[in-house]
Structure formats: C-alpha cells, structure tokens
Amino acid sequence: MSDDKTKTGGSDRERINIHEDYELRDWAKSLGTTPERIKEAVQAVGDRAVKVREYLGQDRPH
Template sequence: MSDDKSKRGGQDRERINVNEDYELRDWAKSLNTTPDRVKEAVQAVGDRAEKVREFLKNK
C-alpha cells in the first residue's frame, strides 16, 4: 500500500518506510546519519522511529 501524502499525522509519522527514497532521506537527515545507517537500524529494531533513535544513539 502506498503512502497517501494528503493525510498528515497519526501513526505513520512515527514509522520509517525505508522503501520510499524521500522518507529514507528525510529520516536520515533528521536523525543526523546516513540512509544506510537508518536501513541498518530498521532491520535491527523495526520501523518505529523511537526504537531507531535508541539504536543509533547506543551504537
């Protein structure tokens, strides 16, 4: 299912979709890391932004 860019907020805001280039790029920028590190973190802990933040901070 593709993202509906007209809908803002809600659960989708705290999930990272590594299959969408623009999302991956934006999350990498906001987390001050590279897209590859974001992918690594998502693979390790899942797509929840809070878990990804913790993973990147501890690594």
C-alpha cells in the same frame, strides 16, 4: 500499498518506510545519519522511529 501523502501526522509520522526514497532521505537528515544507517537500524529494531532513535543512540525526537 504506498503512503497516502495527503495524510500527515498520527502514527505514520512515527514509522520509517525505508522503501520510500524521500522518507529515507528525510529521516536520515532528521536523525543526522546516512540512509544506509537508517536501513541498518530498521532491519535491527523495526520501523518505529522511537526504536530507531534508541538504536542510533538518540533518546529524544528532534
């Protein structure tokens, strides 16, 4: 099931879908890293943005 782009905010905003190119690109830009590093982080800690930030050494959202 793909993302519903008409729904913004809520829990979907705090999950990283590495299977959607636009999301992967946007998260990488937001977190100041590469898409490959985002994929590595999601593989290691799951798709929750807070966990990915912790893995990447960033404790707070931007």
